[in-house]
Amino acid sequence: MELRFKDYVYMTFITTTPFLFLLLSLKFFANKNFIMNDIVFWILISILIFVFVLSLIISLLYTINA
Numbered sequence: 280m281e282l283r284f285k286d287y288v289y290m291t292f293i294t295t296t297p298f299l300f301l302l303l304s305l306k307f308f309a310n311k312n313f314i315m316n317d318i319v320f321w322i323l324i325s326i327l328i329f330v331f332v333l334s335l336i337i338s339l340l341y342t343i344n345a
Contacts, residue, residue, distance in 0.1 A: 292334040299327045
């Protein structure tokens with residue numbers, strides 16, 4: 280089976296969702312002595328949000344078109 284761009288978009292959406300929720304839950308519910316710096320943490324969260332929203336929009340367009 281050959282993977283197409285549509286399949287990669289779906290996989291990206293499925294894999295970024297748990298990591299985004301994990302980072303957000305660690306940020307808001309973990310203690311103050313967390314390993315990562317606050318700025319680095321927000322940069323990671325913002326990059327994941329960007330990838331998440333972009334893959335969500337593209338996967339929704341592919342789902343409507345199917």
